[in-house]
Amino acid sequence: MLRPGRIDESGDISMVDSKQMYEELSDLSAEIARCGRCGFCQSVCPVYQVSAxxxxxxxxxxxxxxxxxxxxxxxxxxxxxxxxxxxxxxACVDTCFSGVRTDEIVVAGRRTLTRIQGLSPVYRHIFERLLPDHHRFGRFIRLAGTMRRMVPDQIVGAMRMFGWLGRSMERSEQLLQEVPDEFLRERLSKRENARTTMKQAALFIGCGTNFMFPHVGEATVEVLEMLGYETLILEHGCCGLPAYAHGALQAAQVLARKNIEEFAKAPDSIIVTDCSSCASFLKEYPRILSMGEERGQIGASEAESFASRVRDLTELLGDRAHVFLSARTGHRHAQKGENMGSVPGIRVTFHDPCHLSRYQRQASLARDVLRSLPGIDFIEMKEADWCCGGAGAFAVEHADLSLKILERKTRNVKASMADTVITTCPSCLMQLRSGLRDSGSRIRAIHLVELVRERIGIAIESASL
Known part of the structure; x- marks a missing residue:
């Protein structure tokens, strides 16, 4: 008999006390029992649709x-x-008649596996050393980018041809085509912040925005200032979603506690982020901090107070953008296919990040914003709310599956005949750009706030002519 918690080469674990060994799953026994095995989840699961x-x-x-x-x-x-x-x-949760929370069951399974096997040294370093410290994380990313630029393309091609690069490494290289010369925090440190006595917004800077899409963060700050907010930049770490999704609950909780403490320094401000995945997870801090061994040991009131202040940028844009636009330019809402005077029209579609639509239930707000902008011909594409296959590290850890899911999403984007596809999650943005680029499409993929800044700028300019 094998010792409990040990996995042999065949992969089997001895089961002395299954409920104790799989305690994370045992805590969800009632949820697990609610599954009626009807199979309706098959029709909406992106993974099943490509794997069968x-x-x-x-x-x-x-x-x-x-x-x-x-x-x-x-x-x-x-x-x-x-x-x-x-x-x-x-997607399965939304279509399930019983509403079984499969995502929570899956994460519980990952937590169990992490407890039994332990975190790999690589993931332990990422979750415990890099994600809490954006300075250290930035140095790591810059070093990785420098090393990639030092290796000639011919050598990389040969490594890929002979399989020496590895499927995960190859996909990482495809997604991380360009590391910006300056990260968002570096750019913002040189920028003079607008001063206002009206409102303050503490900006939660997601890892994707900071390290891959700093121009998105700059657009966020500019639009927040247009909406009357003074932007505060604090020394926070990662939101913790990557660690949580991997099953490293304690690492996610450490990040959550540190972030709550940091944002307590600006108690009167709302907390705004342009990453829908970050926004969704930040709002989940009360639940996350009540799980596992930490259950009941962390101030619930502090976590609830923090979560109540979090705003996805889409929420602010949905509440205020059209008001600001009307006040500054006199433009009314554009009708479908309408060219608003001298404002050039473009055809736009929207990809729903799962953490915006299914986690936060804010998908309609994004569409309201798009329809409020001048010169926008909004086109609802097929399966707009289907996952793009990015899902953070999933795109790298399960590259082949992710690419098959992405192909379906890319086909739908192209079939919409849009000029531009909009989203609100950096991970989705990275994935969509990769799919469109590899398919030879000229459709651009940008963040919602980029389009808002672009359209408002064009409208203001045309109104002044």
Missing amino acids: DESGVARGRIMYAKGLVSGELGFSRRNEAFFSECLLCR
């Missing part, structure tokens, strides 16, 4: 979890896919 494997759909994942808790099954390296190959997109 029962391990890639909610029903299969839940039945595996049930088998672990009952003692009928054990953890196996062969069966890790039941938990690892999930996007956490919640």
Whole structure:
């Protein structure tokens, strides 16, 4: 008999007490039991649609979890896919008649696996050393970018040809085509902040915005100032979603506590982020900090107060952008296909980040913003709310699956005949740009706030002529 918590080469774990061994899943036994095994989740699961494997759909994942808790099954390296190959997109949750929270069951499974196997040295370094400190994380990314530029393209091509680069490394290289010369925090440090006595917005700078899309963050600051906010920049770390989604709950909780403490320095400000994934997770801090061994030991009132101040930038734009636009330019809302005078019209479609639509229920606000802008012909593309396959590290860890899911999304974007596809998540933006670039499309993929700044600028200029 193997010792509890040990996995042999065949991948089997001894089951002395399944409920104790799989305690994270046991805590969700009632949720697991609610699955009626109807299979309706198959039609909406992006992973199942490209794999046609029962391990890639909610029903299969839940039945595996049930088998672990009952003692009928054990953890196996062969069966890790039941938990690892999930996007956490919640499409299955929305279509489930019982509303079974498959995403929480999957994360519980990942937490169990992390506890049994332990974090790899690489992930431990990322979650515990890099994500809490944006300075250290920035140095790492800059070093990685420098090393990539030092390797000739011919050598990289040869490594890819012979499989020496590795599928995950190859996909990372495709996604991280260009590391900006300056990160967002560096750019903002040189910028003179607008002063206002009206309102303050503490900016939560997501890792993707800071290190990959600093121009998105700059647009956010400019638009916030247009809306009457003075922007505050604090020394916070990552929101913690990457660690949580990987099953490293304690690392996510450490990040959550540090962020709550940091933003307590600006108690009267709202907390705004242009990353919908960050916004969604920041709002979940009360639940995250009540889980596991930390349950009940952290001030719930502080976590609730923090979460109540968080705003996805889309929320502010939905509430204020059209008011600002009308006041500054006199433009009314554009009608479909209408060219607003001298404002050039463009055809726009929208990709729903899962953390905007299914987690925050803010998808309609993004569309309201788009329809309020001058010269916008908004086109609803097919399967707009289907996950693009990015899902943070999923795009790298499960590159082949991710690319197949991305191909479907790219086809739908191109079929919309739009000039521009809009989204509100840097991970989605990275994925969409990769798919459009690889397909040879000239459709541009940009953040919602970039379009808002662009359209407002054009409208103001045309109104002054």
